Amino acid sequence: MTHQQRVVFVSRARQGLSFTDIQAILGNATVHNRRCDVTGMLSFTGSHFMEIMEGPDEAVTALLLAVDKDERHSGLRLVDQHAIEHRSFTGWQLLGVDRLDLADAVQALYESPAPTQAAIEALLHRLLYEQEFCGLLRA
Numbered sequence: 035m036t037h038q039q040r041v042v043f044v045s046r047a048r049q050g051l052s053f054t055d056i057q058a059i060l061g062n063a064t065v066h067n068r069r070c071d072v073t074g075m076l077s078f079t080g081s082h083f084m085e086i087m088e089g090p091d092e093a094v095t096a097l098l099l100a101v102d103k104d105e106r107h108s109g110l111r112l113v114d115q116h117a118i119e120h121r122s123f124t125g126w127q128l129l130g131v132d133r134l135d136l137a138d139a140v141q142a143l144y145e146s147p148a149p150t151q152a153a154i155e156a157l158l159h160r161l162l163y164e165q166e167f168c169g170l171l172r173a
Contacts, residue, residue: 043085076131078130084140
């Protein structure tokens with residue numbers, strides 16, 4: 035049986051990224067994630083990215099290393115990583131969520147020297163379940 039994991043990371047977006055750049059990220063990632071059996075969510079706040087990846091341990095680890103090298107962002111910071119039994123994003127190779135309203139919260143998580151699990155979970159809950167989001171970013 036293949037072990038599954040979930041990772042959550044935040045990073046600073048390169049200045050000047052356009053909506054077209056974000057669409058390209060989503061499009062390329064969707065194709066790649068489908069091949070690797072990875073699912074997840076990417077949120078763009080205008081200044082930061084927050085991403086959740088779920089899937090087989092080896093695939094998620096390899097993808098995280100590749101994403102870290104992407105020049106469209108910097109300072110990738112892993113804030114959570116743990117084994118999972120069930121995925122939260124089944125059917126979404128990469129769900130794109132536009133959450134400009136959470137820019138300050140994501141930045142605070144990024145800048146926190148030791149974010150608590152409760153802070154991470156609270157932000158994920160706001161990100162995924164509060165319906166204030168600006169919209170889905172479609173690839």
